Amino acid sequence: MRASRRRLIGRALAAAVAVQMAGLRELLAAGSVEKGIHRLRGDVRVNGAPAREGMDVNAGDVITTGPGSEVVFVTGKDAFLVRANSRVEAQGTAGALALAGLRVVTGAVLSVFSPGERKRLSTPTATIGIRGTAVYLEAEEARTYVCTCYGEAEIVSAMDPAARETVRTQHHEQPRYVMGMGAPQMIMGAPVVNHTDAELTMLENLVGRWPPFSPWPGESRPRQGY
Numbered sequence: 001m002r003a004s005r006r007r008l009i010g011r012a013l014a015a016a017v018a019v020q021m022a023g024l025r026e027l028l029a030a031g032s033v034e035k036g037i038h039r040l041r042g043d044v045r046v047n048g049a050p051a052r053e054g055m056d057v058n059a060g061d062v063i064t065t066g067p068g069s070e071v072v073f074v075t076g077k078d079a080f081l082v083r084a085n086s087r088v089e090a091q092g093t094a095g096a097l098a099l100a101g102l103r104v105v106t107g108a109v110l111s112v113f114s115p116g117e118r119k120r121l122s123t124p125t126a127t128i129g130i131r132g133t134a135v136y137l138e139a140e141e142a143r144t145y146v147c148t149c150y151g152e153a154e155i156v157s158a159m160d161p162a163a164r165e166t167v168r169t170q171h172h173e174q175p176r177y178v179m180g181m182g183a184p185q186m187i188m189g190a191p192v193v194n195h196t197d198a199e200l201t202m203l204e205n206l207v208g209r210w211p212p213f214s215p216w217p218g219e220s221r222p223r224q225g226y
Helices: 002-028 199-208
Strands: 035-041 044-046 062-065 070-075 078-082 087-092 101-112 116-120 128-138 141-157 163-170 178-179 188-189
Touching: 035 044, 062 070, 070 199, 078 199, 101 199, 128 199
Parallel strands: 101 116
Antiparallel strands: 035 070, 044 062, 062 087, 070 078, 078 101, 087 101, 101 128, 116 128, 128 141, 141 163, 141 178, 178 188
């Protein structure tokens, strides 16, 4: 009886989540998914002014976070989680509905982007060209950490443009360090660190999507490709 009840509860919860996700997909198709800042903690600023929930983040804006701070925001069909001690510059044409990319001066950002749309991400040591991808970046003066969580990315050294690599992944298979000037090797393998599938799922859900490595509730297996 207990096992049967657990199964019924599990099915009910799955059905409820499926309805919620279907609603998100419908809202996204109608252009009604809420944009701007969804969540923040601590000292978060946009263009030097204290951020607030609901505030838009547009091309040309500079987002900064202090110690112990964090912000989650949506622009267009893309979603971002900026961690503590970060400075991130939103790039693109003023007034456009989506960003062309990000410049991560310092700190860490997890991003999910609409499938098929080209974006450009940059740090002090790397340029990353992507199309419909999830990417986690940590930018330091001496190196950049890049995890192409799923999708395709062309990673290029800012110090030596001849050092480049195209990475295609389904689920965090090929993280990379992109090193600064003077390193014997510009691009090298790295472990998976400091970001989670739960965070990716949260960001994708904000824009009415589900990560390709996991099925939508009610589906039997993950989708392939992105």
